[in-house]
Structure formats: C-alpha cells, structure tokens
Amino acid sequence: xxxxxxxxxxxxxxxxxxxxxxxxxxxxxxxxxxxxxxxxxxxxxxxxxxxxxxxxxxxxxxxxxxxxxxxxxxxxxxxxxxxxxxxxxxxxxxxxxxxxxxxxxxxxxxxxxxxxxxxxxxxxxxxxxxxxxxxxxxxxxxxxxxxxxxxxxxxxxxxxxxxxxxxxxxxxxxxxxxxxxxxxxxxxxxxxxxxxxxxxxxxxxxxxxxxxxxxxxxxxxxxxxxxxxxxxxxxxxxxxxxxxxxxxxxxxxxxxxxxxxxxxxxxxxxxxxxxxxxxxxxxxxxxxxxxxxxxxxxxxxxxxxxxxxxxxxxxxxxxxxxxxxxxxxxxxxxxxxxxxxxxxxxxxxxxxxxxxxxxxxxxxxxxxxxxxxxxxxxxxxxxxxxxxxxxxxxxxxxxxxxxxxxxxxxxxxxxxxxxxxxxxxxxxxxxxxxxxxxxxxxxxxxxxxxxxxxxxxxxxxx
Numbered sequence: 001x002x003x004x005x006x007x008x009x010x011x012x013x014x015x016x017x018x019x020x021x022x023x024x025x026x027x028x029x030x031x032x033x034x035x036x037x038x039x040x041x042x043x044x045x046x047x048x049x050x051x052x053x054x055x056x057x058x059x060x061x062x063x064x065x066x067x068x069x070x071x072x073x074x075x076x077x078x079x080x081x082x083x084x085x086x087x088x089x090x091x092x093x094x095x096x097x098x099x100x101x102x103x104x105x106x107x108x109x110x111x112x113x114x115x116x117x118x119x120x121x122x123x124x125x126x127x128x129x130x131x132x133x134x135x136x137x138x139x140x141x142x143x144x145x146x147x148x149x150x151x152x153x154x155x156x157x158x159x160x161x162x163x164x165x166x167x168x169x170x171x172x173x174x175x176x177x178x179x180x181x182x183x184x185x186x187x188x189x190x191x192x193x194x195x196x197x198x199x200x201x202x203x204x205x206x207x208x209x210x211x212x213x214x215x216x217x218x219x220x221x222x223x224x225x226x227x228x229x230x231x232x233x234x235x236x237x238x239x240x241x242x243x244x245x246x247x248x249x250x251x252x253x254x255x256x257x258x259x260x261x262x263x264x265x266x267x268x269x270x271x272x273x274x275x276x277x278x279x280x281x282x283x284x285x286x287x288x289x290x291x292x293x294x295x296x297x298x299x300x301x302x303x304x305x306x307x308x309x310x311x312x313x314x315x316x317x318x319x320x321x322x323x324x325x326x327x328x329x330x331x332x333x334x335x336x337x338x339x340x341x342x343x344x345x346x347x348x349x350x351x352x353x354x355x356x357x358x359x360x361x362x363x364x365x366x367x368x369x370x371x372x373x374x375x376x377x378x379x380x381x382x383x384x385x386x387x388x389x390x391x392x393x394x395x396x397x398x399x400x401x402x403x404x405x406x407x408x409x410x411x412x413x414x415x416x417x418x419x420x421x422x423x424x425x426x427x428x429x430x431x432x433x434x435x436x437x438x439x440x441x442x443x444x445x446x447x448x449x450x451x452x453x454x455x456x457x458x459x460x461x462x
Contacts, residue, residue, distance in 0.1 A: 001348060006255075007231065023059045023060070024221035025064065027226055028209060028225070029068070031074065032088075034092065038260050041260075046257040048106055049351065052392070062109050063110075064109065068205065069115050104394075104396060112212040120214075121208060122196050124207060128183065131244060133149065133241075142184035142198050143181065144182075145176060146179040155236050158232060158236075181233065186198075213238075223251070223253045225255040230256070259302075262274075262275070287396075292312035294392055297352055297353060298351055315357075317402075318361075319394075323395065325371075327382060329382075331383040334384060339384060343391075356388075367382055405459070419437075446460065
C-alpha cells in the first residue's frame, strides 16, 4: 500500500489515483535564464525517482514538468545580454537538458512552455473576471481578488494576519487588497508581450502554471509537486486561480521536496555558497551527485558539503566493488525475496530512499559473503541489486568504469601497459621489477588487485 505525505492535509495518506491504474502528475520546473543549480537538481532527482517507482509499481504515469520561459528575471537578463528573450531561454533550456541527461533524469512526458499557452492563460483570466474573482485595474494590470476565495491559505496554512504581513509594503494603489496578485501586466516598451482584452502585455507567473497543468492534465489531477519554497505564494495562488475558474478541486495530493543547504547554511549567491550542477559535475561523477541527493528522504532538507559527497562516493564504491566480476554473469533476480519486499515497503512509505538504500547495503553484504561459496546465488542477488538500483536510477555504469572514474589525469593506456609489464614480470618471477611497477602505479593513485588469476585496477581517491 503506497502512502504519500500530502502537504495539503499535513499527513501521510493512502494513495488512490482518480482513475485506477493511471496517475496524472505535474511538477513546477525551471525558469530558464541561468544555469541549473544543485537546488534544482534536488527537485529533478526527487521527482524522477518518484515517477520511476510509480511506473515500476505498475502505474501508467503521465508526467508533466513545465518551463517558465517568460518572466521579469528572464527579461532583465536578456536586456543585460542585449539579446532576444527567447534566444536566452532556448539556450538555457538546452543546457538544462544536458544537466538532466548527465544526472540520468528521464525526460517528462510533456514539457509545456508558458509562451506556448498564452491563449489558454487569457481564457482563464476571462473566466476569473466573469466570476468576479479578478478585476482589471486602472494601471493596466489584472489582479486576482484574494478575499473572494474563502479557502485562500489552505495549503500553506497561513492566517489572514500572516498573509497581510507577507504582502508588499509599497502596496499598489490600484489593488483592492494588498494580498491581491497579478494575473496580467502591461508590457513596457521593448518587452515581449501579446495582445489581450486588457492591452498588450504578458501573464503573471502564477497563472502560467494553472493554464499549463489544466491543458495537459485536466482541471483536476492526482499529484502536483515542486520545491518547498513554492508552497507560498506560488502553489497557494495556483489553487485559488484554478479552483475559482473551474469550480472543481484542483489537485488531490500536493508534494514538496526539501531544500538544499550548503554547510548547514541556506544556499545563496550573496553568501558565496551557490553551486551550479555543472560546477559540481567537474568535481564529482554524476552518479555520486544523484546518490547523495537520494541519501535523504525527499521532504527533508539536505546538507551539501564536501564531506557528504565524499561519503556518497565511498558508498557507491562499496556497491560497485560488490558488483565487480559478477554483473556481467547471467543471473535471474529472485521474485518477492526478503530484500525485494523490504525495498518496496520503504518506497511505499512516502518514497523513503534512505531506508531503501539501507536494504541495498544488506544485499551487498550477502553478495560479498556468497561470492566465494555460492556463486549462483551471488549472481541472483547481484541481478536483484541491479534491478532495485535501477528503480533509483543508480548502478547503471559498469563496475570497471565507475571504479576508474575520477582519474581524468590518468592515461588509461599507460596504466594498462604497466599492468601488462607487471604480469610478465610475475610470470618471469622478476619480483623486484613487479614491485617497482606496482610502486609506480601506486604513485599514480592506481590500486592493482590480483584475484583468481585476474588483475584489475581502480583509481584510489583521497
């Protein structure tokens, strides 16, 4: 039985899709004006694993993750670069996709862009105005009237006083209420815009997601996800807009991933602890980053530090050392084994990846115990380890490739040549030369392992 923590109700609930066997899921994606950072990676990996697990459990999942390709930050950056806003966004969309592929993140089924849904956005705003949930102001803006929606604040559970305290101090005189937010704004000279009943302009950020999600998944769907920082005001405003327009419940289950902290501080450019995915990939293999992000349950905050990444590296080395020599041999994963059942029990408990990984470590211990005594059973458990790891999107490299990764300054051909010479020296019983070659390899941070007449090597990491 799958249980998911529903942010709307603040409790774990047994998950039952609206349509049996099918799940419609929307996740707020990136605003594409800069490189993706490690906080984005947390969201991307978390929901990638959630979708992988739902599909492995037999659900037919339609996964939608949008792209915000027009907003104030995009326009500002495009002006700074002196380039068209759409060229800026297309460039960073391409770079975002490169980062996703590096982290083994599967593409969503649909990836709508805000600029592709202007017509639908205008239609929703018309509905809101007709139902008296929105109004056109004298300054050319169209605002959502928060006081008309009785359930406003039900997701974030903020009371009216908190909502007022969070409103801008410099209140627009044209607003009826300081909490009201923008649905449509006039375009300034030189800014991108579209024709509308309220003049040439562009949509506010919040209305974009209401339009994209309803166009792709319908007016009511199963799961809406995103970072915890989006809960208020973005997701709160999505609920208000969508439910006021349709008269129906917007989303059944709300999911929010925790933030990334850096050395126990909030990640921020101003603090100088802001890391892009590309910067981190220069220091660590992609699978290490992915494993690190899975080492904490998706709702928890996770601390980015060199120590934690090194711990993730060491953990993966342990897994790949267990796989080495067994992964290429045929073995059929046992069905409904103790490990299989406990792995799924962990994932059914709100996608508890740390507990699921703990089960995989127990599998490794058993594989290492059996590899010299019962090779057939060890091969079966190896197949199971690969199968369950695949649900998390890990263990997809060969053990040899992973264990040699990180030695970018090492000439593999030179290493192989030295190992060949060492083998010959051992055949010739020239132990002095063999030891000298081993010392040379050690100086290159290469560890040589001789077992059952087979010599292998890996990179030793500090």
